[in-house]
Amino acid sequence: MAVETRHRGAVGQSVTKVDGPSLVAGKPVFTLDHDVPGALVGKILPSPHAHAAIVSIDTAEAEAVPGVRAILHHGNVPRVPYTTAGQGWPEPSPYDTVLFDRKVRFVGDRVAAVAAETEEAAEEALRKIRVEYKVLPAVLSPEEALADGAPVIHDEPDAEGIYDAKHNIVAAVDIPVGDVASALAEAHVTAEATCEIPYSQHAAIEPHGVIAYFDEAGRLVLRTSTQVPFHVRRIVARVVGLDPARIRVIKPRIGGGFGSKQEILLEPVAALLALRTGRPVRMAYSREEVFIASRTRHPMRVAVKLGAGKDGVLQAIDMEVLSNTGAYGAHALTVLSNVGSKTLPLYNKAPHLRFRGKAVYTNLPVAGAYRGYGATQGYFALEVAMDRLAEALGMDPIELRKRNHIRVGETSPIFEKIGEGREGTAQVVRSCALADCLRIGAERIGWKENRGRRREDGPWVHGLGMACAMQGSGITGVDMAAATLVMQDDGSFRLLVGATDLGTGSDTILAQIAAQELGVPVDRVLVYSSDTDFTPFDTGAYASSTTYVSGNAVLRAAQSVHRQILDVAAAALGERPEVLELAEGAVASRKTGRRLTLGEIGHRATYVVDQRQIAATASFTCPESPPPFAAFFCEVAVDRETGVVRVERFVVAADCGVAIHPKAAEGQLEGAILQGIGHALCEEMLFAPSGRCVNAGFFDYKLPSSLDTPRIEAILVPSEEPTGPWGAKSISEIGINGPLPAISNAIYDAVGVRLTRAPFTPERVLLALRAAGK
């Protein structure tokens, strides 16, 4: 036991999550658990039309409803073009949104908002707002959006940053490296795949919610379920016309986000309603509103062409993307860019590359950030094409990956060519255990013994498939995180971070990173995060950034505090700091063996001699974005007679550098795999010809449940990232990139048909079997 306590808190230990006990005890930790007396209820009137001009809005009857305190619509709010995407400055998403417009662009678009004393009064008022619409022809697919003479979705003159509004193209990229066309023509073998992903949902348990209220000084406080508190503050200030210094954003415990809360949705509406009424305002999306009015994954079609020599070494990769951003361009350019930037460097042996694509507007719900952020869509096509290439070469798919994947000391021109909506940053891979991941994962699933066997069990045929992926750790040249670490008079610590724990466990991990440097158990580090009044800046929880970017900031602050502690101890002991060592809650001299506990040091610095606050603020920008790597293996069973696919087993071996908290890292992988299985087998938002989503809820939009969960084996394969805090890289997104291609490839191994349109429903699978004459 003594040994265990000595190591408790060290990096690499699965310590109790700092928020675990309060969650288990059901403490009121979430946004809307907070009761603000006298709060009004805010509600939004959604558009019933996919595309329409608002001819008139008459709110007289609605205002007369008892209890109604304010109604907002395009006629009475400032018109400030902005983007709802919560990204760093300068924002790469177009300013194509205003709070309330004269035009609606999808079923569910904001028409008006009401604040009232009760939910009933707010709903009655919504029903009594008379809106006259002039219905416009709607664009319900990316192909229609690009067709000649298509209705123009963004014809407003004040929008900024749209690539080609007249043709509904929000963003376009075309990045050639070398000469792909000739390389493909000359390649010994070629293979291609065109894969499609539909509209899908993040399905975080907690819907979006916000409370806007005023503090004693009359400043506006937004307590909100967000991944990006600092962007909320900046964007809300601009949109509602308030001095940012008069806004405080607090992020309490979040019930999941997966990217859907990297978006500024309810906050400016609640802020404006609060400002108009002088009253606190609570707003929350219903599950139906989350489906239609928050954000989705970008539906995409990705076409990949590969050319390779006889030895399987890739000569050319051509990737072409058509992305549907829906009615507004939140994350349109950056998700599009990521399709290439997070996939192509994985196979850096290919000298000829081309990445091109368009993101287009449609009159459908708005896509945004979603775990994987384009890489998921890219890997689906890339890894199915790789499976085909292996077949054409008569080579084992694992061998093909081994001959092509990037290794330590290597680079890819893509790192420099594609960044976050602009040029990226050249970088060299400093840690990569993908070769180990491939070997360990293959052994675990029994690749050699079981692949290509087509084991039958009645109508069920079993098959094995695999895929590889990488991601990044933060956004180079954009992300910045800061941390303030304060030593208290009792020798314990306060860690203030802008980093946003949205359920991922980052509060715990950041405490571990500090505790490791300071030689104390985790419970000696009190973490307070994401409050724009009290914590330093952080770009937010997205782009797999927190452990790496925020973690590095914490480590630097801890190193500085470590030095300060040694200085104080040195003065007290009359020794040089170089001979002192901080460990196990005390500073000891290697020379004399004399010791001072942290409590004694804190007390001395606070009260006794040379009084000062031992504290440091440090920040970290992201000069490079070290990729985590993973190899995915799965076994599926396909019912040849009904088309039903069951995932029997899933093995993922991932390299996230040093796992700060192994259980949390495995949890991220397991969750991402299951979310990916949902993409592969059952998740799809469906639309009526009017553009209305017809399955906006869990009754008819299916997530895999515990009944559908196969054995998921998450294996952490260690490497050491020299630029990471204690050797760590990211782990939160990469897991979702594997299931789509691995399952598709496994279905092919089982029954010989390629599924390229997700999800692989019984109907699509059976149709593919019949089309192949099977």
Place this chain on the structure above:
Amino acid sequence: MSGVHARGVRRFHFARDVEEALSLLAAYEGRGALLAGGVDLLRSLRVDIEGLIDITRIGLSYTKEARGGLAIGGTTTLTSILESRAAREYGGGILADLLHRVAVPPLRNMATLGGALVSAHPWADIPTALVALGAEVRWQGEKEGRVPVEELYQGPFRGLFRQAVAIEVLLPPWDGAFAYEKVGRTGYDIALLNACCGVGVEGGRIAWARVAVGARPDRGERLPWAEEALIGQRPSQTLWQEVQDLVAKRIEVGDDRRASGAWRREVAGVLVERALARASGRAGM
């Protein structure tokens, strides 16, 4: 998906017996509703309801043997049916086969057989099985009656249960066994297609056969021509396959957003074949 329209609901009653439930229902003149598990009512789009009359305390929660078959009270939850000893043996274990595939345990703890009978969604599993099993329902309103579920579903049954309580579902004895098949998108999904089949054998030949297919997307119905093709034949894999082909040829199916008619046509045959094969196995053929 508008959820609960609690707005209109003014009163909630716990009825003590059937008579009280009926008189309360009558007093609301159409603006009252019987409430059992409530899982369906909560999703319903009815906005006109002012009074909810809870009938779970009127003594209709039981599963018992009755003349070789089963009698199940109208407010018996799906979980308690699953747990009852009497139900376990019935029809070769058909009720466990069926109910384990209905929704998820927390929902089964609330949902009742009466509620399932009355809500009778076209995609639901329980109506398909009730029709295949030849279930009858005993009801009480201004009058009392007893009617085969199959016949009930051919008429305006929703109107009846706005003024009457489904007292009991009676499942007749069968000398043979049934089996249930379902395809959903996940393990807890509603059916894209379902089938319930049963067979009994005498002297080496099929004496009776029941074949019903539901979520076509219409509500489960029997396929009499498929049953006729089975009766008098010797049970065999070949026979099940012949019926599979017949079903695929003749069944009436349609498209909805969950699946196409073409998929349903082919898979209906498969599910019938599988249910027949399993049922005959259970019957010890």
